[in-house]
Amino acid sequence: MTTARLFSLESWKRWSWSIVRLTLIVGLSFVILYPILQKISTAIKDKKDLYSPIVVWIPETYSWNNFKQAISIMDYWHTLLNTFSLSLLTTVLTAASCALAGYGFARLKFKGSGLLFAGVILTIMVPPTTILIPIYLNLKDFTLMGIIPLLTGKSVNLLNTYWPFILTSITANSLKAGLYIFIFRQFFRGVPKEVEEAAYIDGAGVVQTFLRIMLPNAVPSIVTVTLFSFVWQWNDSFFTTTYLTSSKVLSTQLSSLPYNLAIFLQDGDASQADPFYLSMVQDTGILLAILPLIVLYLFVQRYFVESIERTGIVG
Amino acid sequence: MRIGWRTRSYAQQKAMWGFLFVLPWLLGFIFFFLLPFLTSFRYSLSTIEANSKGIIVTYAGFANYVNALTVHTSFNRILTESIVNMVVNVPLIIIFSLFLAVLLNQKFLGRSIARSIFFLPVILSSGVIMTLESSSLVQAVNDQAAGSGGLMNSFGAYELARLMMRSGVNETIVLYLTEAVGRIYEIVSQSGVQILIFLAGIQSISPQLYEASKMEGATGYEAFWKITFPMVSPLILVNLVYTIIDSFARNNMTDLIRETGFTTFNFGLSSAMAWIYFASILLILLLSVYIVSKRVFYQE
Numbered sequence: 001m002t003t004a005r006l007f008s009l010e011s012w013k014r015w016s017w018s019i020v021r022l023t024l025i026v027g028l029s030f031v032i033l034y035p036i037l038q039k040i041s042t043a044i045k046d047k048k049d050l051y052s053p054i055v056v057w058i059p060e061t062y063s064w065n066n067f068k069q070a071i072s073i074m075d076y077w078h079t080l081l082n083t084f085s086l087s088l089l090t091t092v093l094t095a096a097s098c099a100l101a102g103y104g105f106a107r108l109k110f111k112g113s114g115l116l117f118a119g120v121i122l123t124i125m126v127p128p129t130t131i132l133i134p135i136y137l138n139l140k141d142f143t144l145m146g147i148i149p150l151l152t153g154k155s156v157n158l159l160n161t162y163w164p165f166i167l168t169s170i171t172a173n174s175l176k177a178g179l180y181i182f183i184f185r186q187f188f189r190g191v192p193k194e195v196e197e198a199a200y201i202d203g204a205g206v207v208q209t210f211l212r213i214m215l216p217n218a219v220p221s222i223v224t225v226t227l228f229s230f231v232w233q234w235n236d237s238f239f240t241t242t243y244l245t246s247s248k249v250l251s252t253q254l255s256s257l258p259y260n261l262a263i264f265l266q267d268g269d270a271s272q273a274d275p276f277y278l279s280m281v282q283d284t285g286i287l288l289a290i291l292p293l294i295v296l297y298l299f300v301q302r303y304f305v306e307s308i309e310r311t312g313i314v315g
Numbered sequence: 316m317r318i319g320w321r322t323r324s325y326a327q328q329k330a331m332w333g334f335l336f337v338l339p340w341l342l343g344f345i346f347f348f349l350l351p352f353l354t355s356f357r358y359s360l361s362t363i364e365a366n367s368k369g370i371i372v373t374y375a376g377f378a379n380y381v382n383a384l385t386v387h388t389s390f391n392r393i394l395t396e397s398i399v400n401m402v403v404n405v406p407l408i409i410i411f412s413l414f415l416a417v418l419l420n421q422k423f424l425g426r427s428i429a430r431s432i433f434f435l436p437v438i439l440s441s442g443v444i445m446t447l448e449s450s451s452l453v454q455a456v457n458d459q460a461a462g463s464g465g466l467m468n469s470f471g472a473y474e475l476a477r478l479m480m481r482s483g484v485n486e487t488i489v490l491y492l493t494e495a496v497g498r499i500y501e502i503v504s505q506s507g508v509q510i511l512i513f514l515a516g517i518q519s520i521s522p523q524l525y526e527a528s529k530m531e532g533a534t535g536y537e538a539f540w541k542i543t544f545p546m547v548s549p550l551i552l553v554n555l556v557y558t559i560i561d562s563f564a565r566n567n568m569t570d571l572i573r574e575t576g577f578t579t580f581n582f583g584l585s586s587a588m589a590w591i592y593f594a595s596i597l598l599i600l601l602l603s604v605y606i607v608s609k610r611v612f613y614q615e
Contacts (some may be wrong), residue, residue, distance in 0.1 A: 029432045086391045101340035108333025125562040130589040134351035171343020206332040301431045
């Protein structure tokens with residue numbers, strides 16, 4: 001008798017908790033998805049629907065006009081290609097250099113490596129704005145400690161090329177690279193020492209051990225770092241607007257989209273254009289910019305969510 | 316005498332390779348971090364004139380700092396604003412993401428879909444997209460429309476606030492909570508990575524602990540406070556640091572520093588601002604790490 005009552009109370013508790021949980025998750029999911037849904041709804045609206053009081057979500061007249069405008073003004077396909085190649089380039093180089101540094105810090109201890117790792121932590125802590133101006137001036141007259149002027153007679157201006165990105169990612173100092181080194185270090189520290197010793201006994205050198213044993217095991221952390229690095233580079237406007245002033249990359253094109261559209265519509269007179277319409281096309285532009293990322297995410301997300309558990313982020 | 320490759324001991328080889336592995340980073344660290352970092356400090360103490368021949372740096376003492384703190388019209392306001400904003404948001408983000416991580420760890424229908432939705436902000440809310448979203452006019456109009464239609468919504472929050480006030484909860488806490496509800500999107504969109512980290516931490520707790528506690532008759536609530544919370548507490552520290560660092564990317568301070576540097580070309584003032592900002596961040600980081608790390612539970 002009492003057990004039956006207890007059982008029913010228990011099951012009642014469980015049911016009510018599931019309902020609360022469901023409400024919370026559905027509600028919060030809606031909060032996250034709301035801006036995307038809204039952008040989709042805005043993007044397929046016609047211009048006159050914007051002012052119609054009866055149109056909230058579903059437009060009265062559908063039109064692809066916003067997409068056409070955004071694509072032509074952002075020079076979308078060209079920009080997309082640029083962004084993609086830039087992100088891919090920095091991602092591959094960053095992942096490689098950070099994996100090397102992470103393994104070095106985790107397993108190959110040498111005199112002063114602890115001190116150097118404190119340097120990694122320092123790069124994480126310092127806001128990028130603090131070092132922005134010297135880096136900018138440095139890249140504008142790039143001398144590589146006086147070597148380049150010796151060879152060619154003058155310094156080179158690296159701004160507006162991909163070189164700043166390449167140089168910083170080869171040397172593991174690009175956007176948030178300290179974090180990636182940290183992730184890799186935590187992961188490699190978790191690999192049992194016996195694995196390495198067995199490899200050594202079988203005659204593998206340090207490099208061979210790293211390439212043939214450690215890296216294949218590190219796939220989860222590689223996936224995590226690659227995804228983070230790719231996405232953050234894709235969306236980054238901080239370094240891209242500093243290093244690339246005229247090259248066409250999505251993040252710079254997006255911020256200047258309304259202005260360019262106004263020029264296109266009103267022959268250069270930005271004050272004449274309808275700000276709501278500009279904003280509408282910009283929303284479409286944002287949608288176009290994140291679309292490739294969402295497609296990418298749909299493919300890797302399962303792997304990503306599973307792998308993060310084994311990355312050793314948690315130390 | 317030359318020491319041959321083979322004659323080095325394994326430990327020596329490892330040390331040498333370790334240095335080689337770290338070398339690329341070290342070069343980058345020196346050229347793209349340490350030197351700029353020190354130069355920036357030097358700039359902050361000087362006036363800088365740029366002309367066609369290059370830049371002339373003349374030492375000016377603390378003039379730039381004094382200028383930023385006492386003369387500049389908006390620096391103080393923006394600095395306090397961005398710091399207060401950070402201090403307010405950080406605890407909310409951490410509590411919220413821990414809660415969601417626990418929630419997403421439970422078994423229920425559609426868990427994988429829910430997980431992928433909750434990690435979506437990792438992708439969507441970074442960099443330029445976040446900045447543009449906050450300035451979208453269409454969004455603002457729609458929000459207003461939703462606000463007028465959702466009178467019940469605001470009324471509900473108001474009622475809740477009144478209820479809590481009546482029951483003797485401190486007014487600041489009530490305001491804090493209701494504001495948090497109002498900024499739910501901001502908080503959700505900033506906690507993607509943190510949820511990920513907490514979730515990974517929760518999944519590394521061995522199930523035996525929960526089993527044993529269940530045998531002893533612990534409720535889920537007790538299991539959370541006695542097992543989950545202590546076990547993930549080191550990650551609270553990690554998330555704390557991450558949240559603070561993450562806030563660099565999206566605040567007005569960064570914009571102001573950039574603007575001073577690149578629009579008005581006052582490099583000295585801009586560097587001084589950046590250093591004041593860095594110092595205050597560092598202070599907050601050290602303080603919070605000190606407070607939290609005392610309470611963190613380590614298994615060893």
